[in-house]
Amino acid sequence: MIRFTAIRLIEIAAILVLMSFVIYALIGLMPGDPIDLMRQADPRMSTADMARLKAVYGLNQPLFARYLAWIRQALGGDLGYSRLFAAPVWSALLPRLGNSLLLMGLSFVLALMLALGLGTAAARRPNSRLDTAINLVCFAGVSMPTFWLALVLILVFAAGLGWLPASGIATAGARDFGDRLAHLVLPVATLTLASIGGYTRYVRAAMREALDQDHIRTARAKGASEARVILHHAMRSALIPVTTILALSFGGLVSGALVTETMFAYPGMGKLIFDAVMGNDYNLALAALLLATVTTMLANLAADLAYGWLDPRVSYR
Amino acid sequence: MRLPFLLLAAIAVMSFAGPPLGAALGVDLNAVDLLDRLAGPSRLHPLGTDELGRDVLMRLLAGGRISLTIAIAAALAAAAIGTLVGLVAGYLGGWTDRAMMRLTDAIIALPLLPLLIVLAALDLNKLGVPAALARSDDISLLRILALAVLAGWTTAARLVRGATLVTRNRDFVRAAKSLGAGVPHILWTHILPNVLVPLIVATALSVGDVILLESVLSFLGLGIQPPLASWGTMLSNAQELITSAPLLAIYPGAMIFLTVLACNLLGDALQQRFDRRAAVRA
Numbered sequence: 001m002i003r004f005t006a007i008r009l010i011e012i013a014a015i016l017v018l019m020s021f022v023i024y025a026l027i028g029l030m031p032g033d034p035i036d037l038m039r040q041a042d043p044r045m046s047t048a049d050m051a052r053l054k055a056v057y058g059l060n061q062p063l064f065a066r067y068l069a070w071i072r073q074a075l076g077g078d079l080g081y082s083r084l085f086a087a088p089v090w091s092a093l094l095p096r097l098g099n100s101l102l103l104m105g106l107s108f109v110l111a112l113m114l115a116l117g118l119g120t121a122a123a124r125r126p127n128s129r130l131d132t133a134i135n136l137v138c139f140a141g142v143s144m145p146t147f148w149l150a151l152v153l154i155l156v157f158a159a160g161l162g163w164l165p166a167s168g169i170a171t172a173g174a175r176d177f178g179d180r181l182a183h184l185v186l187p188v189a190t191l192t193l194a195s196i197g198g199y200t201r202y203v204r205a206a207m208r209e210a211l212d213q214d215h216i217r218t219a220r221a222k223g224a225s226e227a228r229v230i231l232h233h234a235m236r237s238a239l240i241p242v243t244t245i246l247a248l249s250f251g252g253l254v255s256g257a258l259v260t261e262t263m264f265a266y267p268g269m270g271k272l273i274f275d276a277v278m279g280n281d282y283n284l285a286l287a288a289l290l291l292a293t294v295t296t297m298l299a300n301l302a303a304d305l306a307y308g309w310l311d312p313r314v315s316y317r
Numbered sequence: 318m319r320l321p322f323l324l325l326a327a328i329a330v331m332s333f334a335g336p337p338l339g340a341a342l343g344v345d346l347n348a349v350d351l352l353d354r355l356a357g358p359s360r361l362h363p364l365g366t367d368e369l370g371r372d373v374l375m376r377l378l379a380g381g382r383i384s385l386t387i388a389i390a391a392a393l394a395a396a397a398i399g400t401l402v403g404l405v406a407g408y409l410g411g412w413t414d415r416a417m418m419r420l421t422d423a424i425i426a427l428p429l430l431p432l433l434i435v436l437a438a439l440d441l442n443k444l445g446v447p448a449a450l451a452r453s454d455d456i457s458l459l460r461i462l463a464l465a466v467l468a469g470w471t472t473a474a475r476l477v478r479g480a481t482l483v484t485r486n487r488d489f490v491r492a493a494k495s496l497g498a499g500v501p502h503i504l505w506t507h508i509l510p511n512v513l514v515p516l517i518v519a520t521a522l523s524v525g526d527v528i529l530l531e532s533v534l535s536f537l538g539l540g541i542q543p544p545l546a547s548w549g550t551m552l553s554n555a556q557e558l559i560t561s562a563p564l565l566a567i568y569p570g571a572m573i574f575l576t577v578l579a580c581n582l583l584g585d586a587l588q589q590r591f592d593r594r595a596a597v598r599a
Contacts, residue, residue, distance in 0.1 A: 015423055023432075023435070026435050026436065026439065027435065029439045029440055030435070030438050030439060030440055031438070031440040139578060139581050139582060139585070140574075140578065142577075142581055143525060143529075143574055143577035143578035143580075143581050144574055144577075145529055145532050145533065145536075145570060145573050145574065145577075146533070147532075147533060147536050147552070148552065148566075148570035148573065148574065151552070151556065151566050151570065152567075152570070155563050155566075159563075247426075248425055248426060250426070250428075251425070251426050251427050251428045251429060252429075254428035254430070254431065255428055255429055255430030255431070258428075258430050258431055258434075259430070259533060259537075262537070270431070273431045273434065274431075274434060274537065277434050277435055277438050278438070285435070288431075289431055289432065289435065292428045292431055293427060293428065296426060296427065296428050297426065300426050
C-alpha cells in the first residue's frame with residue numbers, strides 16, 4: 001500500500017513536470033508577449049528599451065532556459081506576479097481554489113448520493129416503467145449543454161421568479177451565511193445536474209451486475225431483509241466499479257466547473273483559468289492550469305486508494 | 318432505435334437542405350435588417366429575427382450544418398487515429414503498449430476543457446501556420462476539428478486495444494501468421510473486423526460529445542468565429558439579451574440538446590442490439 005502510493009506519487013510528479021513544460025511552451029505560443037503589452041501601455045517606449053527589457057527579463061533566452069529559470073523560481077515558492085489581479089499569483093489563486101473545491105465538493109457529494117439512489121432504484125426492477133423513466137432522465141442530463149442549463153436556470157429562478165441571485169458569491173456588504181448559501185444554490189444545482197446522468201448510469205450497471213451474483217441469492221434465501229440485501233451485500237460490490245469510473249470523471253468535473261463558474265461569475269479556479277488565458281496573464285494561467293492538474297491527479301489517487309479499501313481482494317503490492 | 322435515428326436524420330436533412338432552399342426563396346442568413354430587430358414570428362421569419370434583424374430559423378439551420386459537419390468529421394477522424402493507436406499498441410504489446418496506454422490514461426484523467434481553452438487561444442502565426450490560412454474564415458472550423466480529435470481519440474484507442482489483445486492470440490490469427498501473413502494484413506483482415514461493431518457504437522456516441530465540445534468552445538468565444546454561425550455562437554450572442562429576448566437562447570440550446578440526445582440514444586440502442594457486453598461505456 002505504501003509502496004503503491006509512493007510509486008503513484010512519483011508518477012504524478014513525472015506527469016506534472018512534463019505537463020508544466022508543455023503548458024509553459026503553449027503559453028508562450030499565445031498571442032502577444034509581456035513586453036508588447038508594456039509597450040501598448042506606454043507609447044514612448046523605444047525599440048532599444050524593449051530589447052533591454054527583454055534581456056532583463058530573460059525573454060531573449062531560448063525556451064528551455066526560460067522554463068528552467070521558471071521552475072527554479074516556482075520550486076522556491078515564487079510563482080510570479082499576476083497582471084490581472086495586481087497581486088502575487090499565490091494570493092489570487094488560493095481563495096479561488098477554496099471556492100472551487102467547495103462548489104465541486106458539494107456537487108460531487110450531492111450527485112453521488114442522488115445517483116446511488118436513482119441507480120439502485122432502476123437496477124432493482126430492470127425494464128420497469130421506473131427504470132425507463134430514470135434512464136431517460138439520465139440521457140437528458142448527459143445530453144444537456146452545461147452552459148445552456150445554467151442559462152435556463154438563471155432565466156427561471158433569477159430573472160423570472162427572482163428567488164435566487166444570478167451571479168457572484170455574496171451580496172456586496174452582506175456577510176451572513178444564508179447569503180453565501182443562496183449564491184451557491186444555482187451553481188451547485190447546475191454542476192450536480194450536469195454530472196448526475198453519467199453517474200446514475202454507472203451505478204445502475206454496477207448494481208445490476210452485483211444483484212445477479214450468487215451471494216445475493218444466498219442472502220435472500222437466508223431471509224435477509226431487502227434493505228440489508230441492497231445496502232449491505234450488493235452496494236459494497238457495486239461501489240467498486242463505480243469508484244474507478246468516478247476517478248476518471250474528476251477531470252470532467254473540473255471542466256464542468258469551468259463552464260458553471262464562468263456562467264455564474266463565481267470566483268473559482270475555472271473562471272480564473274478562463275480569465276487568465278483570455279487576459280494574457282501568463283504567470284497566473286500557468287500556475288492555475290498546473291494546480292487544476294495536480295488537484296485532478298490527487299483526486300484520482302484518492303479514488304484508487306478507496307478502491308483498495310472497498311475491495312479487500314485488491315492488494316497494491 | 319427508430320425514433321432517435323429519424324430525429325437525427327430530420328435534423329441533418331433540414332440543416333443541409335434548409336440554407337440553400339432559403340436562399341432560393343430569397344431569405345439570406347446573413348442579411349442584416351436593423352429596422353426589424355428582435356421581431357416576433359412572421360410569415361417571412363417563422364422564428365422571428367435576432368439582434369441584427371437576421372432570420373433566426375435560417376441561422377439555426379446553417380448553424381446545424383456547421384455543428385454536424387464538424388461533429389461527424391471529428392468523430393470519424395478521432396476513430397481513425399484511435400484505431401491506429403489501439404491496433405499498434407494491442408498487437409505489438411510490451412513497452413509500446415504500456416507507454417501508449419499510460420498516455421491515454423493520463424489524457425482521460427486530465428481536466429480537458431481548461432487545456433483546450435489554452436490550445437484554442439494559441440497564436441497560429443507563432444505556430445508557423447501560413448498567414449493566408451491563419452486569416453481565412455475556415456480556420457476556426459479546422460481549429461475546432463483538431464481540438465475535438467485531440468480530445469476524442471482516446472476512447473477508440475482503448476476500445477480497439479482491448480479487442481486486439483483478445484483477438485491476437487486466437488487460432489485464426491495464429492494460423493494466418495504461420496502462413497506468413499504480414500502484420501498490416503493481419504491487423505486489417507483479421508483483427509479490425511472483430512472490433513468494428515463496438516467501434517461504430519463508440520463513434521456514434523462521440524458525435525454527441527463533439528457537438529457539446531464545439532458548442533461550449535464557441536459559446537466561450539473560442540470556437541466558430543463570425544460570420545459563420547454555429548449553435549454555440551448563437552447562444553453566445555443571445556446571452557447578452559437573455560432577459561429581453563430569452564427565446565434567442567432557447568432555440569439553439571434546444572437544438573444542441575435534441576441532437577446530442579438523439580446521438581446518445583442511437584448509440585445506446587446500437588450497443589444494446591449489437592454489443593451487449595459493453596452495456597456501459599467506461
